Amino acid sequence: MTHQHPTILSRLSWVALLLGLLCTGLAAWEVKTTSEARAVKDFSFVTDHITTTVKERLTTYALMLRGGAGLFDASAEVTRQEWDQYVSKLQLSQAMSGISGVNFTLQISPAELEQHIAQVRTTGLADYHIWPSGPRDLYTSILFLSPFHARNQKALGYDMFTDPIRHQAMIQARDTGRVSLSGKVDLVIEDAEHRQAGTLMFAPVYQADRALESIAQRRAALIGWVHGAYRMDDFMEGILGDWQAQQQQPINLRIFDGTQVLDETLLYSSHAENRTASPSQFFQEHFLSFNGRPWLLTFDYIHPDQVINYTSTWLTLLMGLLLTSLLFFLMRTLANRRTRTWELAQQLTETVHQREQELKTVLHRLQTIASRVPGMVFEYRLYPDGRGCFPYASAGIKQIYSVTPEQVQEDAAFVFTTMHPDDLAEVERSVQLSADTMALWRHEFRIMLEDGTVRWVFGDSQPHRAEDGSISWYGMMTDITERKQVELALKVANQQTQRFRQALDHVPSCIFMKDTDLRYTYANRATLELLGCNAATLLGSDGIQLLGPTMSAQLRQADREALRGEQSQAEFTFTSPTGRAVNFLDIKTPIYDEADNRIIVGMLGIATDITALKANEQKLEHLAHYDPLTKLPNRLMLADRLHQAMLQADRHQQSLTIIYLDLDGFKQVNDRYGHTAGDHLLTTVAARMKAAIREGDTLARLGGDEFVAILLDIASLDVSMPLLERLLQAAARPVQLGHHRLQVSASLGVTFYPQPETQEPEQLIRQADQAMYQAKLAGKNRYFLFDTAQARYMREHHQSVEHIRVALDGDEFVLHYQPKVNMRTGDVIGVEALIRWQHPEQGLLAPANFLPIIEEHRLAIELGNWVIESALIQILDWQQSGLTLPVSVNIAARHLRQPDFATQLAKLLAKYPSVAPAMLELEVLETSTLGDLAQVSKTLEECRVLGVALSLDDFGTGYSSLTYLKRLPTNIIKVDQSFIRDILEDPEDLAILDGVLSLAKAFGRQVIAEGVETLAHGDSLLRMGCDLAQGYGIARPMPAADIPSWITHWQPAPQWAKIRRLNRNELPLLYAGLEHKAWIKELMLTLQNKHEHWPLFDVNSSHLTRWLTSTPNITPARLAYQHQLYQQTQQLVADIQQYKAGQNPRLTEQLIVLCELCDLLVNELVSCMNDQPI
Known part of the structure; x- marks a missing residue:
C-alpha cells in the first residue's frame, strides 16, 4: 500500500498521454472537417448567386x-x-x-x-x-x-x-x-x-x-x-x-444546353484549358430552366487544393500536442516528487490526522453554509509585501475561477491572471483603496477562463487588518453573468429600437401600429405630421377625433380585415388639418405573437402618399388619348368612342354618321410658311370644326391634317347635310397669322352605321377614307357618300379571285374532255378540253361559276396557260398509251390579246416536243375579236405558223361579220349551242344554221355544231349538211381516264348513216315540218290560256304551201295525200277557233284529232326527205 500510489500515478501519466494524443487528433480532424465544410458552403453560395444572376439576366432580356x-x-x-x-x-x-x-x-x-x-x-x-x-x-x-x-x-x-x-x-x-x-x-x-x-x-x-x-x-x-x-x-x-x-481562387464555370455534360452542347467555359480536369470536392451542378429550355451549369475551383486554409487545423494539433506533453511531464514530476516525500508524509500523518479531526467538524459546518450561498465564500489575505492568498475559499470558487480552494490557499496570483485585461487594473485599484480606507470592497468585473469564456462576477467583502500588518477580506463572490447578459441584451435592444424608430421617422410614408382594440401603439413622424399632433396625443387613442368619423369608419374596415389575418390594400383621400387633399395607398397586415404565431396581437399599417403618382397617371392618360396640339381625341380615343357609339346605336336602334376629313392645300401652307404657321392653322381650324358639330358628337385628329367626326343619331345624308356644310365652311374660313392670310378647304368622306353587313370600327373609318378620296378626285371642297353596295361587290369579287388563285396554286382545277365526232361516219375527230373546279366544299363546279369572275383579271392568263399545258400533257399521255387524239382548248379574250401570246405558246410547245402542234386546237371566241381585229388576226396568224389548228368558237354570238371569216385564219367554225338547241322548234334558228353552213362553204371552212342534245338534233344537222357535232346527245364531258373506254364503245345512232343530205330545193320540206309543229304548239298553249293571242298562220307564205305548190317530183297520189292532210288540219283549226275555250264540248276530241293529223303530216314530210333525191 505504501508504494502503490506513486506507481498508479505513473501509470495514469501514460494513460493521460494516450488520451491527450487521441483528443488532439480528434480535435484537429474536427477543425479540418469544419474548415472544409465552410469552404464548400461558401462556394455553394457563390454558385447559387451566379445561377440566379444568369436567370435574372435571361428574364431581363425576355422583358x-x-x-x-x-x-x-x-x-x-x-x-x-x-x-x-x-x-x-x-x-x-x-x-x-x-x-x-x-x-x-x-x-x-x-x-x-x-x-x-x-x-x-x-x-x-x-x-x-x-x-x-x-x-x-x-x-x-x-x-x-x-x-x-x-x-x-x-x-x-x-x-x-x-x-x-x-x-x-x-x-x-x-x-x-x-x-x-x-x-x-x-x-x-x-x-x-x-x-x-x-x-x-x-x-x-x-x-x-x-x-x-x-x-x-x-x-x-x-x-x-x-x-x-x-x-x-x-x-x-x-x-x-x-x-x-x-x-483569390479562380472558378471554372461551364454552361451546357440541356441536362447532360456533352462537348457538343457546351455553350460557355470560363477556363477552356481546364475542361478535362477531374471534379474536386467543390464540384457542383445547377439546373436552370427558361420557359422549358434547360441549362446545366457546372462549377469547380481551378486549384481546389489552394482554397482551404488548414492553419487552424495545424494550430489545434500543435496546441494539443503541447498541452498533452505538459500534462504528461507534470504528472511524471508529481509522481517522482510524491515518491520522495511519501515517507515524510507518513511520519506526519498521525499529527495531521489529529488536527484534521479537530477541524473536520468546523469545516463541515462552514462547508455546509458556504454550499448554500450562491457563488463562493472566501477569505482573501494581502500581505505587506504584496503577496496574496485565499486562506479559505468555498467549493464555489471552482465555478467562478475554475480552480480548487487548495490551489489558491497559498498564492492567489492565478486568480488575478484569469481577470479580463481591461478590468485587472481597476480591480487592483479598488482593492488597494479598500485596504487604505478599510472601507467595504464592492466591485463588478470580468474573468476569462482558459477556453476563452468570459464571465461577470460581483465581489462584496469587509476588510480586517491583522497584527502582522496583513489585511484580510471576508465576504462572498457571485457569478452575475446571466444578469449582465440580460442587461446588455436590453441595452442593445433599446439601441436597435431607437435606431429603427429614427429610421422610420425619416421614411416619408406614414407607418403606424395598433393593438387589437385599434388603439395606436406606434406612429412615425410622417404620421404625426399628417394628423397634426404629437405622440402623446395619438398613442393610446383610436384617432377618431383626429381623422373624423367618416374617415375613421372607412379605415376601420381595413383594420378589422387585418385583425382577421387578412392583408388589405386600398386607396383613400385624406384632407390634412391644413386643408390639403392627399391621396394615399394604404397597406395593412396583421402582427402575430412571437411565441404563438397563430395569435394576432395587433396590426401594422403603411400609408404612402401617391398624390404625385395619381397626377402623373392622369397626365399620361390624357396624353395617351388626346392630341397634344389640337387637344382633340386622338386615334386611340376615337376607336373607343366609335366602339361605344356603335354599341349605343345598336342598343337604341339609332344611326351614326362617320366623316373622314382631310384639309386641301395644308401641305402647301406648311411648306411655304413653316410648321409654326401650320400648327396655328390646324389648331384654329380644329376649334372651328369642333364648334360646328353638336355637343355630343366627336371630332378626333388622326394625325397631320386628317380628322374624323362621329355624328350621333343621324339617319341619312339629308339630315346630316347641314352639319357637313358647316364643317366645310369652318375649314374654308381664312385664318389670319400676322400679315399672312392662310386658307384651306376640306374634302369629306361620309359613311353610315348600321349597314346591311356587320362592320368593325376600323372598316367604317376605311369606308369614310375611301369616300374622302373620291371627294378629292371630284374636285375637293366637297363631301362624298360611300357606296356600300359597290364596296361589298368589290370585296366579294376580290375574295372570289383570291379563292380561284388559291385553287390554282392548290391543283384544284381539272380538265374534262367532251368528244367531237363525225355523226355520219362515226369517227371521233377530237375532244374539247373543258375546265372544272374540284371545290373542296362545293364539289365539282362548272366554268360558269368561276370563269366570268376572272374574265378581265390577269389570273385568266395564268389559268389559260395552265389549261394549254395540261392539254399538252394529256395529249402526250394518250400518245404514249397508243391513242392519237387532237385536243381543242378555249382561249379567253384577255389571254388572246396578250402581245406575247404566240411566244408563250411556242415555249409550251417546245416544252413537249413529242406532241405535234397540229394535235392542239385553239378555240377563239367570236367576241374575242371585237375591238382589235388586226391584233387578233396577227396573233392567230403567228399561232397558225406554229402549226396549231384554229377554230372560231360560238359563231353567231358576236357580229358574225364576213370580215371575221375573211381575215381570221381559222379552219373550223363552231356554231353556238344556243342556235342548235332550238332548231327542232324555231325556224329562225334553223335559218341561221343554214346561213352559217352556206358562209362556211363559201369561205372553205368546216362547221361543227355544239349542243347536240338528242338524236333528232343529229337528224336535222345531217339533213342540213352538218356532219360534225358534239353535245350531251353524243357524250357528256368526262375525265381523261374515261376517254379511251368511251372511244372503244362509241357507236353512232344507226339511222344517222341512212340520213341523206337535202338539196337546196328540198329544204322547204325541213322548214315545213318544223314550222307546222311550232304552229301547232303555239295553238295548244293558247287553248291552255298560256298565250293571250291566237297564233296566226299565213297559209299563203308558209313553207308547206310553197312546197306543195312547187310541183315537187313526187307521185300525184302522194302529193294529193299531203294536200288532203294539210287542208284537214287547216279546217279543224278553223273549227276550233270559232269556239272559246270551255265553250266547245267537242274541244278535247278535236285536239286529239288535230295532233293525229299533225303527226301524219310531219311523218309524211320526213318520209319524203328520207326517200331518194327529188
Whole structure:
C-alpha cells in the first residue's frame, strides 16, 4: 500500500498521454472537417448567386423582347427607322452585354415572297434577298436589325426556319405565346477568327386585336418574332464582370444546353484549358430552366487544393500536442516528487490526522453554509509585501475561477491572471483603496477562463487588518453573468429600437401600429405630421377625433380585415388639418405573437402618399388619348368612342354618321410658311370644326391634317347635310397669322352605321377614307357618300379571285374532255378540253361559276396557260398509251390579246416536243375579236405558223361579220349551242344554221355544231349538211381516264348513216315540218290560256304551201295525200277557233284529232326527205 500510489500515478501519466494524443487528433480532424465544410458552403453560395444572376439576366432580356413585340401591338406599321429608334433607346451597349442586337423576323408565305422582296428593295436595300434559297412551305426573313452595322448586316434576309434548332424555338414561341430560348447555334454574324457559341431568344409578335386563346388562333395571328442573338462569352462576361478577377481562387464555370455534360452542347467555359480536369470536392451542378429550355451549369475551383486554409487545423494539433506533453511531464514530476516525500508524509500523518479531526467538524459546518450561498465564500489575505492568498475559499470558487480552494490557499496570483485585461487594473485599484480606507470592497468585473469564456462576477467583502500588518477580506463572490447578459441584451435592444424608430421617422410614408382594440401603439413622424399632433396625443387613442368619423369608419374596415389575418390594400383621400387633399395607398397586415404565431396581437399599417403618382397617371392618360396640339381625341380615343357609339346605336336602334376629313392645300401652307404657321392653322381650324358639330358628337385628329367626326343619331345624308356644310365652311374660313392670310378647304368622306353587313370600327373609318378620296378626285371642297353596295361587290369579287388563285396554286382545277365526232361516219375527230373546279366544299363546279369572275383579271392568263399545258400533257399521255387524239382548248379574250401570246405558246410547245402542234386546237371566241381585229388576226396568224389548228368558237354570238371569216385564219367554225338547241322548234334558228353552213362553204371552212342534245338534233344537222357535232346527245364531258373506254364503245345512232343530205330545193320540206309543229304548239298553249293571242298562220307564205305548190317530183297520189292532210288540219283549226275555250264540248276530241293529223303530216314530210333525191 505504501508504494502503490506513486506507481498508479505513473501509470495514469501514460494513460493521460494516450488520451491527450487521441483528443488532439480528434480535435484537429474536427477543425479540418469544419474548415472544409465552410469552404464548400461558401462556394455553394457563390454558385447559387451566379445561377440566379444568369436567370435574372435571361428574364431581363425576355422583358426587353416583349417590349419590342409591344411596339408592333401599339403601331399599325413599324418602319425600319422606328425600330432603330426604339432599340437605340434601350442603350444595349451600356445596360446589357453579350447581345449582338435586337432584331425582327417576318413570317412570309410563298405567295407573298416576290412582293415582299420587291417592297423591301424599294426601301434602299437593293441587294436584299431571302437566304438560303429554295422552295419551302413557309419563309421567314430577318427584316430589322439594330444596331445595323456591318457585322449584323450578315444576317439580313436570313431564313431561320431552315435551321432545325432555330425553327424549334420559333415554333415554341409561336404556339405558346411566351418567350422561348433556342439551343446552341452558330450565329451567322460570326467570323472564323472570333467565333463563339451562341443562342437566340424569340418573342412572338401577333396581329393586334386577334384572339390568342388556342394554338390555331396564335398561328393564324402570327406576324413574326422579335429576337436577340447572344454570344455566350460576351454574355457571361457581362454577368461575371470584375467578380472573377476579385476572387483569390479562380472558378471554372461551364454552361451546357440541356441536362447532360456533352462537348457538343457546351455553350460557355470560363477556363477552356481546364475542361478535362477531374471534379474536386467543390464540384457542383445547377439546373436552370427558361420557359422549358434547360441549362446545366457546372462549377469547380481551378486549384481546389489552394482554397482551404488548414492553419487552424495545424494550430489545434500543435496546441494539443503541447498541452498533452505538459500534462504528461507534470504528472511524471508529481509522481517522482510524491515518491520522495511519501515517507515524510507518513511520519506526519498521525499529527495531521489529529488536527484534521479537530477541524473536520468546523469545516463541515462552514462547508455546509458556504454550499448554500450562491457563488463562493472566501477569505482573501494581502500581505505587506504584496503577496496574496485565499486562506479559505468555498467549493464555489471552482465555478467562478475554475480552480480548487487548495490551489489558491497559498498564492492567489492565478486568480488575478484569469481577470479580463481591461478590468485587472481597476480591480487592483479598488482593492488597494479598500485596504487604505478599510472601507467595504464592492466591485463588478470580468474573468476569462482558459477556453476563452468570459464571465461577470460581483465581489462584496469587509476588510480586517491583522497584527502582522496583513489585511484580510471576508465576504462572498457571485457569478452575475446571466444578469449582465440580460442587461446588455436590453441595452442593445433599446439601441436597435431607437435606431429603427429614427429610421422610420425619416421614411416619408406614414407607418403606424395598433393593438387589437385599434388603439395606436406606434406612429412615425410622417404620421404625426399628417394628423397634426404629437405622440402623446395619438398613442393610446383610436384617432377618431383626429381623422373624423367618416374617415375613421372607412379605415376601420381595413383594420378589422387585418385583425382577421387578412392583408388589405386600398386607396383613400385624406384632407390634412391644413386643408390639403392627399391621396394615399394604404397597406395593412396583421402582427402575430412571437411565441404563438397563430395569435394576432395587433396590426401594422403603411400609408404612402401617391398624390404625385395619381397626377402623373392622369397626365399620361390624357396624353395617351388626346392630341397634344389640337387637344382633340386622338386615334386611340376615337376607336373607343366609335366602339361605344356603335354599341349605343345598336342598343337604341339609332344611326351614326362617320366623316373622314382631310384639309386641301395644308401641305402647301406648311411648306411655304413653316410648321409654326401650320400648327396655328390646324389648331384654329380644329376649334372651328369642333364648334360646328353638336355637343355630343366627336371630332378626333388622326394625325397631320386628317380628322374624323362621329355624328350621333343621324339617319341619312339629308339630315346630316347641314352639319357637313358647316364643317366645310369652318375649314374654308381664312385664318389670319400676322400679315399672312392662310386658307384651306376640306374634302369629306361620309359613311353610315348600321349597314346591311356587320362592320368593325376600323372598316367604317376605311369606308369614310375611301369616300374622302373620291371627294378629292371630284374636285375637293366637297363631301362624298360611300357606296356600300359597290364596296361589298368589290370585296366579294376580290375574295372570289383570291379563292380561284388559291385553287390554282392548290391543283384544284381539272380538265374534262367532251368528244367531237363525225355523226355520219362515226369517227371521233377530237375532244374539247373543258375546265372544272374540284371545290373542296362545293364539289365539282362548272366554268360558269368561276370563269366570268376572272374574265378581265390577269389570273385568266395564268389559268389559260395552265389549261394549254395540261392539254399538252394529256395529249402526250394518250400518245404514249397508243391513242392519237387532237385536243381543242378555249382561249379567253384577255389571254388572246396578250402581245406575247404566240411566244408563250411556242415555249409550251417546245416544252413537249413529242406532241405535234397540229394535235392542239385553239378555240377563239367570236367576241374575242371585237375591238382589235388586226391584233387578233396577227396573233392567230403567228399561232397558225406554229402549226396549231384554229377554230372560231360560238359563231353567231358576236357580229358574225364576213370580215371575221375573211381575215381570221381559222379552219373550223363552231356554231353556238344556243342556235342548235332550238332548231327542232324555231325556224329562225334553223335559218341561221343554214346561213352559217352556206358562209362556211363559201369561205372553205368546216362547221361543227355544239349542243347536240338528242338524236333528232343529229337528224336535222345531217339533213342540213352538218356532219360534225358534239353535245350531251353524243357524250357528256368526262375525265381523261374515261376517254379511251368511251372511244372503244362509241357507236353512232344507226339511222344517222341512212340520213341523206337535202338539196337546196328540198329544204322547204325541213322548214315545213318544223314550222307546222311550232304552229301547232303555239295553238295548244293558247287553248291552255298560256298565250293571250291566237297564233296566226299565213297559209299563203308558209313553207308547206310553197312546197306543195312547187310541183315537187313526187307521185300525184302522194302529193294529193299531203294536200288532203294539210287542208284537214287547216279546217279543224278553223273549227276550233270559232269556239272559246270551255265553250266547245267537242274541244278535247278535236285536239286529239288535230295532233293525229299533225303527226301524219310531219311523218309524211320526213318520209319524203328520207326517200331518194327529188
